[in-house]
Amino acid sequence: MFFHIVLERNMQLHPRHFGRDLRPKLVSKLMKDVEGTCSGRHGFIVAITGVENVGNGLIRDGTGFVTFPVKYQCVVFRPFKGEILEAVVTMVNKMGFFAEAGPVQIFVSNHLIPDDMEFQSGDMPNYTTSDGSVKIQKESEVRLKIIGTRVDATEIFCIGTIKDDFLGVISDPTS
Amino acid sequence: MSIEPFNRLVKLTARAFYDDFTTKGDNQSKSGRADNRGIAVVVLDALTRRQWVREENLAKDLKLHTKQLRRTLRFFEEEKLVTRDHRKETAKGAKIYSAAVAATADGHQTGREGEEKVKLHTHSYCCLDYAQIYDVVRYRMHRMKKxxxxxxxxxxxxxxxxxxxxxxxxxxxxxxxxxxxxxxxxxxxxxxxxxxxxxxxxxxxxxxxxxxxxxxxxxxxxxxxxxxxxxxxxxxxxxxxxxKDLTVPEFGTLQAWEVRANAAARSANGDANSNDPSKSSQAYNGTPMPFLGETKVEVAFSGVEDKGSNIKSENTSTPMKVLPPWMIRQGMVLTNEQRGEVKQESNIEGTSTAADLSEDKKSVDQKDDKNLQDEYFKAYYAALLQRQQEQEESIKVEQESFNTTEGSSRQVGMKAKREDYDNDERDENVEWEEARTTGNTSSTFKVDLNVEADASGDDEDDIDWEEG
Structure with a gap:
């Protein structure tokens, strides 16, 4: 699920940036530092949409670096248990398959794949129904449901299922 | 509040989930003797027939070892079936509990008034927590099914x-x-x-x-x-x-339960008997109370005596204050405790009616200090009233004599009256002395304002007489 929230961060800025372009430098550094990171609490920070407020800088003793408390708006993505996501399959093996929904990695184990789909090894490992009408392989798009998340401080990993109504392949790269 | 369906629930639960519970660790091999499976069922069944129960008593009733019972109960506490309460208590605390038990008139509890010679032991009590049991069992079933x-x-x-x-x-x-x-x-x-x-x-x-x-x-x-x-x-x-739709029987915390049980017993008996141990509320003041049952506020209009005693038992924590004797007037509705003692009350009645000082004096001898003072005032007021009347009369007489006769006769009359007063005063002095038990016979006039004012009145009389 996506959220638009306000976060705060203390930015350290090197003295060489002090001058006319201090603020743009600060913002670009903030984007570079923050976008794409993941915190267990808020999820993945997808994009910064604006800087609300830059507080008073504090000069660090000894180094000359200045710390600015910066408040910024950003879009975060946080997967939840029970959420339905669309994802792209990245790897298929005997144990199941991995898929990605944006920054999140999702694993679907083989017992959460419908019983009528069989693993086919070979050059392009895949799960196929007995009549061959549905095939899950690399680059397939699947709709899945998250049944478990593991949230670490800097990483979120999910496991999903496609063994439920309206879940499964939504587009096949071959067709 | 019917408890029977809940008891049945507990019994079923015990048999369904706890009949193979053992207090021994798994690593110990179960010999025939050490096998105590089913003990949990027995304990739970026993608890359905009780409310709050002291664990030693329960152990005794079940002929179990205290340790074993405690282990079982601790398990049930973890399982959230049983609430337990531990407190340090003296003989008095134990007595409160015993009274509460007696009040619930539970057939399984044998009288144990003199049983404990308690210094300050920690006692554990346990009780089924029906509301929680219901939830726990439901949750357990749900989880199993899921x-x-x-x-x-x-x-x-x-x-x-x-x-x-x-x-x-x-x-x-x-x-x-x-x-x-x-x-x-x-x-x-x-x-x-x-x-x-x-x-x-x-x-x-x-x-x-x-x-x-x-x-x-x-x-x-x-x-x-x-x-x-x-x-x-x-x-x-x-x-x-x-x-599901029944109201859950709730015993509250141990203290609340005891208080309620005692109160119920008292209302059942109709009257508060004075040696009810819960009335001496020191035991409660000693232990911090998590909360006091539900606080019932009842406005009692004076004149409804037993209502008053009810309220007292419900609010429990502070005993009603004994009114100082000088605040007690005739016609006030007070309980015996408020008057201080039962005996005193009868005395007050007696003295307030009897205005005779000499009689009073005799009775004074047998009483303690406080009674004495109180009584003294009663008598004193009575005497004062009497004397005022006399005085009025005498003034009338005086005036009459002024009008009709010469000074000498008046002088005689005054003198007689004066003697009267002296007698009165002496009586009072004697009394006062006894009351104070300090033995200052002469200085009493200065000590008590009333007496002094009275004395000054006498002085005026004296002056009058001298002038006359």
């Missing part, structure tokens, strides 16, 4: 993997770390062995590898299990449904 059902249709279960070499276990959540670039299996982080998917926990036995046959067999087994679950636990389910 587990079986989930496994039956493979829903929402997180696959587990196990390393056959080092027995290390992983879940599907670790999958990202386990994939290896070489082949399509998961590999153990520890020994790089190939991981195998672990079958579901409930149906794990006789699991071959994940071929179709095994899968079907597993499903069958789960379905059987679910059916068995429904079948065997149907009575319990029914009982849960029956109990």
């Amino acid at each position: 587990k079986i059902k989930d496994e039956l249709d493979d829903r929402n279960t997180i696959q587990e993997y196990i390393c056959p070499n080092c027995k290390r276990r992983y879940t599907a959540l670790d999958a990202l770390r386990l994939v290896s670039p070489e082949d399509e299996y998961f590999h153990c982080e520890n020994c790089n062995g190939e991981l195998v998917a672990e079958g579901d926990k409930l149906a794990a036995e006789e699991m071959g590898d994940g071929d179709d046959n095994a899968r079907r067999r597993r499903r069958e087994k789960l379905r059987d299990m679910l059916q068995m679950f429904e079948e065997k636990l149907k009575p319990l389910m029914d009982q849960l449904n029956r109990v």
